[in-house]
Amino acid sequence: MTVVGTRMVRKEDPELLTGESRFVDDLVIPGARWLAMVRSPHAHARIGSIDASEALAMPGVEAVLTGPDLRDAWVAPMPCAWPVTDDMGNPEHFPVALDKACYVGDIVAVVVADSRYHAADGVDGVVVDYEPLDVVVDLEDSLTDRVVIHDALGTNRSYTWELIPDPEAVDQAFASAVHVVKERYLQQRLIPAAMEPRGVAVVPQPHGGEFTLWSATQIPHVLKVMLTATAGVPEHKLRVVAPAVGGGFGSKLNVYAEELITLAVARQLRVPARWTEERGENAHATIQGRGQIQDIELAADADGKVTAVRVHLLADMGAYLQLVAPGIPLLGAFLYHGLYDVPAYSFTCTSVFTNKTPTDAYRGAGRPEATYAIERAMDALARTMGIGPDEVRRRNFIPTEAFPYNSAGGLVFDSGDYAPNLAKALDLVRWDERKAEQARRREAGDPVQLGLGISTYVEMCGLAPSRVLASLKYGAGGWEAAQVRVLPTGTVQVVTGATPHGQGHETTWSMLVADKLGVDTDDIEVLHSDTAISPIGMDTYGSRSLAVGGTAIVMAADQVVDKARTIAAHQLEVAEEDLDFAGGLFTVAGSPDKELSIQALAFEAFTAHDLPDGMEPNLHASVSWDPPNFVFPFGSHIAVVEIDTDTGHVELVDYVAVDDCGNQVNPLIVEGQIHGGIAQGVAQALFEEAVYDEDGILKNPTLMDYLVPSTMELPSFTLDHTTTPSPTNPMGAKGIGEAGTIASTPAVMNAVVDALSPYGITDIDMPATPERVWQAIQAAGDGSSNGGTP
Amino acid sequence: MQTTITVNGSVHASEVEGRRLLVHHLRDDLGLTGTNVGCDTSSCGACTVLVDGRSVKSCTMLAVQADGRQITTIEGLADGSTLHPMQEAFRACHGLQCGFCTPGMVMAAVSLLDEQPDPTEADVREGLEGNLCRCTGYHNIIKAVLSAAGAER
Secondary structure (H helix, E strand, O other): OOOOOOOOOOOHHHHHHHHOOEEEEOOOOOOEEEEEEOOOOOOOOEEEEEEOHHOOOOOOOOOOOOEEHHHHOOOOOOOOOOOOOOOOOOOOOOOOOOOEEOOOOOOEEEEEOOOHHHHHEEEEEEEEEEOOOOOOHHHHHHHOOOOOOOOOOOEEEEEEEEEEEOHHHHHHHHHOOEEEEEOOOEEEEOOOOOOOOOOEEEOOOOOOOOOOEEOOOOOOOHHHHHHHHHOOOOOEEEEEEEOOOOOOOOOOOOOOHHHHHHHHHHHHHOOOEEEEEHHHHHHOOOOOEEEEEEEEEEEEEEOOOOOEEEEEEEEEEEEOOOOOOOHHHHHHOOOOOOOOOOOOEEEEEEEEOOOOOOOOOOOOOOHHHHHHHHHHHHHHHHHHHOOOHHHHHHOOOOOOOHOEEOOOOOOOOOOOOHHHHHHHHHHOOOHHHHHHOOOHHHHHOOOEEEEEEEHHHHHHHOOOOOHHHHHHOOOOOOOOOEEEOOOOOOEEEEEEEEOOOOOOHHHHHHHHHHHHHOOHHHHEEEOOOOOOOOOOOOOOOOOOOHHHHHHHHHHHHHHHHHHHHHHHHHOOOOOHEEEEEEEOOOEEEOOOEEEEEHHHHHHHHHHHHOOOOOOOOOOOEEEEOOOOOEEOOEEEEEEEEEOOOOOOEEEEEEEEEEEEEEEOOOOHHHHHHHHHHHHHHHHHHHHHOOOOOOOOEEEOOOEEEOOOOOOHHEEEEOEOOOOOOOOOOOOEEEEEEEEEEHHHHHHHHHHHHHOOOOOOOOOOOOOOOHHHHHHHHHHHOOOOOOOOOO | OOOEEEEOOEEEEEEOOOOOEEHHHHHOOOOOOOOOOOOOOOOOOOEEEEEEOOEEHHHHHHHHHHHEEEOOHHHHEEOOOOHHHHHHHHHHHOOOOOOHHHHHHHHHHHHHHOOOOOHHHHHHHHHHOOOOOOOOOOOOHHHHHHHHHHHHO
């Protein structure tokens, strides 16, 4: 009985449901000192004197450390592992600021105390003398260098990056175009807001020289390398552990100042040290997502066939570059033509610094931005031509027979079958019926208008072929590692380099190995997230863990079965080809007395009493696998909104998603990933924005006014799927963790614009708040004020 | 200040600062780390417990205010190794992913069904409005609570 493909409930749940799991703040560390950070309240200021005398006089406060106090702790500045161009400007910065604070939240001092309450008290007792400087928050203003943030660079421009394989072809296409669409969209800053704030704990062994660091991180393996490179702790003496982690969405994929600071303080004071983030800190000091001005142009022929796409981005890095921040806009660089067969392509991105929280990866990381721009622009093309948004897409889909498809940007899309997928979604949402309802309401002048919005997407995930990463100047590889061990008493351990934080890896890897080895999923334990237990890995982000990590696991499992087969053949004195393997048992057709279970063979491998000549003992296999390509999930999402034209309120009343991630290992988990992804993408369209004023102050750093959706803001979703296997890996599986977010934002905004089209409205900035919608309706004028037909 | 609280049936007498939050007293002093802190404005509900049978966000209550009360935390729901029906429903319906909001969500859901044994989907959404989740999009949480309600009927 196979389990892959079934809706198996998760193995990880009982400990999470009972509160038994240990998140970083749950760890009990006797003798640990609590750290609290003194953060700049100014977006741009020179740091003068720091007077800690009041803090040091408070009960329980043991030390206050400033930037100069900790300068010798660092052997290198904070790391950026993606220098996207040779001339990229990367201002040197350290975990605790030295001369200047460059954003609200920048750390200027560290309080060390005996309890979390005393550490927090201490922060109020540190008096910092700031000399405020001019602030730059607007991207176009930053580009003028009116206010230069980093003197060493002399400019706010970090880099300009281009992907223009054939500039003449692009110019030609626009010169001869029948239809040209030219749009500007704003990608507002988002706060990832994982429910678990960040936290770090470090236990040193002062005489032994070892350090154990726990962090709410998505990347223990990468973090370990970077901690060594920055704080000089020898890599072979450093153990990094991600305990239970409460969500990441890319925001826990970074090397943070607080991680380095906690390590340095523990080393310096020779005691355990720990820090837990408050939500208000999280809004300021955890990376934010998005932040772009997008200019996109489409050239199309008389039939609406897009002949060229030209894109220019202005991207917001924030105050300093983070671990992979410069590359985030570039992860979308190859996808601004979407899943359409576009022959000519031009992409340029300029990234600048601002006096705001640094940006980096947030669910989708560059690909939601790309999908948003092309999907909104395709609707604009449809409007220009007077054809339906479904029709303009059908005319432009990459045809099924074109796969594997060589895209204009230079990628090979592995597999796709777009038209039937869209047809399924249109059917599921009852498109014609709803369009008729929309027409009826318009005719009747109903104050509550209906809007339907389509988003057809392709995304590139399963990061990534290491050679492609090299060509993009990414500082690491994209492989993943696995070990499968059958223990002497017959149970199985799977060691993975992937690092789950809610995605159900333990269940999914157990299912894969259960089918391969013919063992029960309860007899498999998945080990992960601890560099002492899983020493090799590239961690979890970019929807890579199944496509890349899962492949390493199934390859290792295959090797285990192959080795077991060789031992069985040897011990049963038959040829390997004469052995059948099913249900964990090797048998010989016609010889019922000849059989050996994989558990028995594991014990044989352990005793090594009778192994073939030259064979190593133990039934283990280790694999590191580098994928030959990305994987390209795709789908069609359709949003149905109701807009109250009297108040501007937008209600998402229905949402259909038909996704294709190839072969599914656990549809229950796949659906959960899509649900969560949709929620975050809808939130960008309707609710969320990190709002900064002209002084660089974040106006909404709490969950009261940064509107992470609750149960009341979202409907239940209608999901279906198609299955187009990927040729990129043996499972035929593609990633799905970010696809929901990538698809949903333009689906909702296209629906909003569709609802408002009788007013002649063609764009609303995100989020489409009631105020924005209402203002747009008022500005549109005629027909709205007297309740007549719009 | 002295405070005596019964938590999951066990009596705990402690000396605490007046300003100590109940959630910190439960987590740090009594070692019951299942209840989580997710925000600083009582917006997220990760800290939800039952106080004398009613759901309360334990970050909005001082430990001393719990003096003489009966608290139930997530650790008090299961009966030995047997999960509470709400916990079972969450598992069956995949109503959790990272699990950080889950203890508070489950406690709030238990309290919801206690007050409204036969809720509609709209009732469940309204009843859980004070509990934020960033992973699930709520779809399966709603299913889990309706399933638990159905099972209890």
